[in-house]
Structure formats: C-alpha cells, structure tokens
Amino acid sequence: MLRVENVNHAPVEFSAALLNKFADLVSRYPEGRQKSALLPVLHETQAELGWLSVPAMDKVAAYLKIEPIEVYEVASFYTMYFLRPQGKYMLEVCRTGPCCLVGAEKIMDHIEQKLGVKEGDVTADGLFSWRGVECLAACGFGPVLQIGPEYTFYENLTTELVDKLISDLKAKANN
Amino acid sequence: MGRKLLLEHINVPGINTFDVYRSKGGYAAVEKALKTLTPDEVVEEVKKSGLRGRGGAGFPTGMKWSFLAKPEGVPRYLVCNADESEPGTFKDRYLMTHIPHLLIEGMIIASFALGAKTSYIYVRGEMMPQIRILEKAIAEARNAGFLGKNILGTGYDLELYVQPGGGAYICGEETALIESLEGKRGNPRIKPPFPAIAGLYGCPTVVNNVESIAATVPIIRDGGDEYAKIGIGRSTGTKLISASGNLNKPGVYEIELGVPVEEFIYSDEYCGGIANGKRLKAVVAGGSSVPILPANLILKTINNESRLMSYESLSDGGFATGSMMGSGGFIAFDEDQCIVRNTWNFARFYHHESCGQCSPCREGTGWMEKVLHRLEHGHGKLSDMDLLVDVSKKIEGNTICPLGDAAAWPVASAIRHFRDEFEWHVTNPTEAVSRNFGLAHYADPLSKPEEVA
Numbered sequence: 001m002l003r004v005e006n007v008n009h010a011p012v013e014f015s016a017a018l019l020n021k022f023a024d025l026v027s028r029y030p031e032g033r034q035k036s037a038l039l040p041v042l043h044e045t046q047a048e049l050g051w052l053s054v055p056a057m058d059k060v061a062a063y064l065k066i067e068p069i070e071v072y073e074v075a076s077f078y079t080m081y082f083l084r085p086q087g088k089y090m091l092e093v094c095r096t097g098p099c100c101l102v103g104a105e106k107i108m109d110h111i112e113q114k115l116g117v118k119e120g121d122v123t124a125d126g127l128f129s130w131r132g133v134e135c136l137a138a139c140g141f142g143p144v145l146q147i148g149p150e151y152t153f154y155e156n157l158t159t160e161l162v163d164k165l166i167s168d169l170k171a172k173a174n175n
Numbered sequence: 176m177g178r179k180l181l182l183e184h185i186n187v188p189g190i191n192t193f194d195v196y197r198s199k200g201g202y203a204a205v206e207k208a209l210k211t212l213t214p215d216e217v218v219e220e221v222k223k224s225g226l227r228g229r230g231g232a233g234f235p236t237g238m239k240w241s242f243l244a245k246p247e248g249v250p251r252y253l254v255c256n257a258d259e260s261e262p263g264t265f266k267d268r269y270l271m272t273h274i275p276h277l278l279i280e281g282m283i284i285a286s287f288a289l290g291a292k293t294s295y296i297y298v299r300g301e302m303m304p305q306i307r308i309l310e311k312a313i314a315e316a317r318n319a320g321f322l323g324k325n326i327l328g329t330g331y332d333l334e335l336y337v338q339p340g341g342g343a344y345i346c347g348e349e350t351a352l353i354e355s356l357e358g359k360r361g362n363p364r365i366k367p368p369f370p371a372i373a374g375l376y377g378c379p380t381v382v383n384n385v386e387s388i389a390a391t392v393p394i395i396r397d398g399g400d401e402y403a404k405i406g407i408g409r410s411t412g413t414k415l416i417s418a419s420g421n422l423n424k425p426g427v428y429e430i431e432l433g434v435p436v437e438e439f440i441y442s443d444e445y446c447g448g449i450a451n452g453k454r455l456k457a458v459v460a461g462g463s464s465v466p467i468l469p470a471n472l473i474l475k476t477i478n479n480e481s482r483l484m485s486y487e488s489l490s491d492g493g494f495a496t497g498s499m500m501g502s503g504g505f506i507a508f509d510e511d512q513c514i515v516r517n518t519w520n521f522a523r524f525y526h527h528e529s530c531g532q533c534s535p536c537r538e539g540t541g542w543m544e545k546v547l548h549r550l551e552h553g554h555g556k557l558s559d560m561d562l563l564v565d566v567s568k569k570i571e572g573n574t575i576c577p578l579g580d581a582a583a584w585p586v587a588s589a590i591r592h593f594r595d596e597f598e599w600h601v602t603n604p605t606e607a608v609s610r611n612f613g614l615a616h617y618a619d620p621l622s623k624p625e626e627v628a
C-alpha cells in the first residue's frame with residue numbers, strides 16, 4: 001500500500017465517459033500490452049478527479065490487469081501526477097536557466113505574493129496552487145506558465161499578465 | 176536568405192490543416208516513396224542525404240535505419256521522440272504546433288522505409304495542446320487515405336498513435352522512452368542490446384527525433400543528393416535552431432548548416448543582436464548539456480577562425496575550447512548574467528531529473544547542486560571549484576545513460592572558462608549576492624591559446 005499521508009483516500013467511481021476513453025487507449029497497443037496505456041490512462045483519470053488517490057490508482061490497476069504497485073511506481077516517478085489534491089488551477093511556471101535569463105524568478109515571486117501561498121500549497125478557497133517546473137520547451141518565449149488539466153499555455157509573461165490571468169480564472173470559477 | 180526546407184510554409188495561414196498543407200505540395204513525398212520507391216531505396220536516399228540525428232547525438236539517420244534487425248514474423252517499430260525537454264530546446268514543439276503534417280508525412284515515409292506497421296509519436300505529457308494538434312492531423316491524414324489500411328492503394332498499412340509522457344526529462348533518452356511507452360518508470364536500459372535489435376516490446380525499434388523525421392520529407396521529395404548539397408562538410412542540410420536568452424529576436428530559426436555564429440547572433444535575418452544594447456558574455460550552443468563558452472570562444476575558434484553553426488566547427492577545440500551542436504538549443508547570456516547562478520540552476524535541473532539508477536549520477540548531481548548553491552549564496556570555499564571538477568569527473572563515463580555526462584559537462588566547462596568568476600564569488604561573498612561579476616575579459620579578442628584548466 002502506497003502511503004500518502006494527510007489526504008482523504010475515499011472510494012472513487014469512474015464515469016462512463018472515462019471508461020470509454022480507457023477502452024480507446026488500450027486499443028492502441030498489441031494484444032497483452034495494455035500496460036502501455038498506463039500513462040495516458042492516469043492523465044485521463046487525473047483530469048476527471050483532479051488528483052490520483054490510492055483507490056483511484058487501484059481501480060486503474062484492476063482495469064489494466066496489472067498490480068497496484070506497478071501503478072504507484074509510475075505515478076510517483078513522473079512529475080505530472082498529483083498524489084494529493086491541488087488547487088483547481090495549478091499554475092506551473094518554468095524555472096529553468098533560459099527562462100531565468102528573462103525574468104522567470106520575478107514571475108514566481110509575484111505569484112507567491114499574489115496568491116499568498118508557498119510553492120505547492122493550496123489557497124484557502126481551494127482555487128489555486130503553483131509550483132516551479134522544469135523547461136517546458138518554449139525557452140525563446142519565456143517566461144512561460146501552463147495550467148492543467150488542458151495544459152493551456154501562456155508565453156512572454158509579465159506581472160500584469162499574471163494578475164489578469166489570476167483574476168480571469170477567479171471570475172471563471174465563480175460563474 | 177538561407178533555404179528553408181522545413182519551415183518554408185510556416186507563415187501560410189491554415190498550414191496546420193491537411194488541405195492547406197496538401198495544396199503546398201504536402202504528402203507528395205509520401206506518394207513518391209510509396210508508389211515509386213522500395214523501402215530500401217528510401218533508406219538509400221536518407222543515407223545519401225547525410226542527415227544526422229537532430230535529437231542531440233548527431234548519429235547518421237540512414238545508417239541507423241540500415242542497422243534495424245529484420246527477423247521474420249517479428250513486428251518492427253518506429254517511435255518518434257517528441258519528448259523535447261533539454262533546456263534551451265524548443266524546435267520540436269514549434270514544428271508540431273505550426274506544421275504538424277510535416278511530422279505526420281515524415282512518419283509515414285520513415286515507417287514505410289523501416290517496414291513498421293504501427294508507429295508511435297511519444298510526446299512529453301506537458302504538451303497536451305500539441306498532442307491534440309497531432310491527433311487532429313492524424314485524423315485528417317487518415318480521412319485522406321494516407322494512414323490506415325492499404326495506403327494510396329499500395330498495399331502498405333500503417334497505424335500511427337500519439338503517446339503522452341508523464342513529465343520526466345530522462346524519457347528523452349531512447350531506452351527510457353521505450354520503457355515509458357511500455358507503461359513503466361523511465362529508467363534507461365543497459366545497452367547492448369540496442370533498440371535496433373530489442374526495443375519496444377523486445378522488437379527491433381528505431382527511435383528518431385521529430386526534426387530528423389520531418390527532414391526525410393524534403394530528402395525524399397528532392398532526393399538525398401540535393402539535400403547533401405546544402406551545408407558544409409559532414410554537416411549537411413538545414414537545422415532548426417532554438418534561440419533563447421538575451422537576444423533581440425529569440426525564436427526558432429531554420430539555418431543552412433555552416434552559417435557563422437556571429438551572423439546568427441547579430442544579423443537581422445536571425446537573432447538581431449543582444450537585447451537592450453548589451454554585450455554578449457557567453458553562449459550555450461546546443462542545449463543545456465553541452466559545454467558553455469565565453470563570447471570570444473563562441474565567435475572564434477582557438478585558431479582564430481570564424482566559428483560556424485555546424486557539427487564540426489562547434490566542436491572544434493574539443494572540450495578545452497569547443498562545445499557541441501547537440502540539439503541546437505542556442506542560449507545567449509548578456510553581460511549582466513551570472514555564470515555561477517546559471518550553473519547552479521542547470522545542476523539543480525540534472526539532480527531533479529536523474530532517474531536515480533546509478534549512484535554516480537544520483538549522488539553526484541546532488542553534490543554538485545549543493546556546492547554550487549553555497550557558492551552562489553556566498554558560502555563557498557576556494558577549494559569548491561576543484562571539488563566540483565572532481566565530482567564531475569567521477570560521474571562522467573561511469574553511468575548507464577548519458578544523462579550523467581550531460582550533468583557533468585556544463586559544470587566542468589563553466590569552471591574551465593569562468594573560474595575567476597567562481598573565485599570572485601568566494602572572495603567577495605557579500606558583493607556577489609548584491610551584484611554580478613559582469614563581462615570581465617570574456618569577450619576580449621583571443622590573443623594566445625587559452626591556458627587550459
């Protein structure tokens with residue numbers, strides 16, 4: 001059993017739409033190689049549930065006919081999978097060298113101040129979290145930021161653009 | 176103006192759609208390959224072109240293809256490496272965003288040449304928008320009869336799928352990528368066996384970079400000999416360069432290999448010079464993994480010849496005074512940038528991305544990050560530079576995959592060329608926190624061969 005402390009691992013249900021997506025994904029690989037669908041299946045699961053709880057991962061394991069440990073070891077290896085709940089909007093800012101040459105650190109400081117939470121924490125209203133991530137392959141258009149689960153992408157960031165983005169997201173969430 | 180083979184139509188409105196791409200001559204190379212050439216003839220054209228892998232290692236693509244094992248009754252796979260995570264590199268994402276059909280067309284040609292009936296494009300998971308773009312392009316190509324069963328009535332069948340990664344730089348390494356595509360952690364495999372013998376599902380597999388695969392389109396369209404006429408020496412054809420950092424016009428540029436570095440940085444056709452009227456201090460020419468060079472050594476080789484954007488010229492001087500073409504991630508640093516801080520940032524990156532299988536890489540990257548952190552924050556010692564070089568030497572060549580080398584080189588080269596800036600951080604700890612070392616002598620004309628550390 002994977003231990004992720006201080007979170008509520010309640011039982012989960014997968015929607016019919018999600019299960020349909022799983023079936024399409026599994027069909028892309030040869031017979032018996034359904035484990036290849038694990039990464040995309042986890043992305044879809046996280047898009048629906050917001051994060052990957054232990055019961056969700058166990059259900060994925062059962063669906064793909066693999067051991068739960070095979071899911072845990074993958075979910076904990078890759079950075080995109082959240083093993084605990086995040087804000088509804090996770091702002092991920094590139095913190096790697098080339099973006100730092102054009103002001104990425106200033107953008108991260110600004111976001112921290114604006115949201116009033118440290119990297120990795122969730123705002124009290126549950127709407128936002130933020131973190132620095134590694135190079136997002138857009139270094140010539142830095143600083144850059146992405147927001148899952150669609151991974152909408154924002155380039156050439158300024159503090160003004162960040163302010164606008166955050167207030168737009170707040171408005172969207174309250175509608 | 177240099178010739179454009181990949182980005183020629185990049186500004187045509189709607190070029191991301193099948194119809195517009197087709198109207199500009201798209202998919203003609205597929206028709207030519209499938210209807211008039213045998214798979215071996217396609218491989219032969221690619222060999223003649225001299226194309227070298229654009230993912231970083233620069234291995235000749237045609238030769239790689241001819242190594243693919245072809246046992247009877249065993250499927251063969253082509254996997255496109257669209258994991259693009261090397262800091263400073265953003266050409267593949269750009270190409271997939273704006274002209275996705277070029278990659279799809281290349282995938283069909285390459286799959287046909289290799290005899291693959293199922294092929295995958297492994298795209299890093301963060302590129303969800305590009306994954307959606309590619310899936311739409313695949314659907315369009317299929318509707319037009321370029322994918323699926325009996326393509327163009329030739330009897331050739333091909334299924335093409337897009338596979339997302341999960342967020343891990345190491346999955347750009349080809350065997351880690353294969354592991355990941357099998358639904359596992361991205362731990363690189365010990366080679367041999369090479370993927371050409373035992374790759375995906377244990378079957379013969381070719382892994383190629385997005386740009387390498389896209390380049391097969393003009394190669395088949397115009398012929399390998401035509402392609403080989405462009406460029407210089409063994410650096411044939413055109414190359415996408417991702418230009419970032421303190422440049423007036425950062426972005427993706429298609430160059431004919433052999434353009435002088437100075438022209439690339441300063442001419443208006445390319446980067447338009449250093450931003451804000453500042454002076455150039457240093458360049459990382461091929462993505463974060465390659466050695467950093469001070470301004471004087473990137474513009475001229477140690478023999479005072481103009482340095483060119485080619486595989487050979489960028490590596491002229493070896494590790495002592497040269498660098499590498501790598502993935503073509505060209506990062507420019509202006510006079511106000513701190514080399515120590517950047518080296519620490521890169522070391523943090525490699526520590527974060529080490530898969531942890533080999534102790535020299537897992538532990539060594541951690542040590543380098545720690546020592547660089549204390550240097551940058553004013554707590555360093557003069558012995559730290561030798562310590563860093565020592566750690567980097569213990570990683571280099573002692574690991575399962577080249578990530579170890581990729582982590583060691585940037586640190587070793589920064590100390591080799593910028594040792595006085597590192598020492599200044601130690602001797603002026605308070606000042607170093609509040610201001611930068613500046614340009615110093617790093618752009619001075621090369622008078623005599625540099626003392627090599």
Ligand SMILES: Cc1cc2nc3c(=O)[nH]c(=O)nc-3n(C[C@H](O)[C@H](O)[C@H](O)COP(=O)(O)O)c2cc1C
Binds near residue numbers: 348382388
């Ligand atoms: C740590 C590491 C990361 C890599 N990342 C990439 C990458 O993002 N894209 C890529 O095409 N090749 C990458 N490579 C190189 C691949 O292993 C492989 O050589 C390449 O995909 C082969 O394609 P090519 O011959 O067309 O260049 C990486 C290698 C290493 C060691």
Ligand code: SF4
Binds near residue numbers: 362363532533534578
């Ligand atoms: S060198 Fe580093 S990244 Fe490569 S296999 Fe070893 S530990 Fe993993």
Ligand code: FES
Binds near residue numbers: 096097098136137140
């Ligand atoms: S360094 Fe930020 S996108 Fe590459």
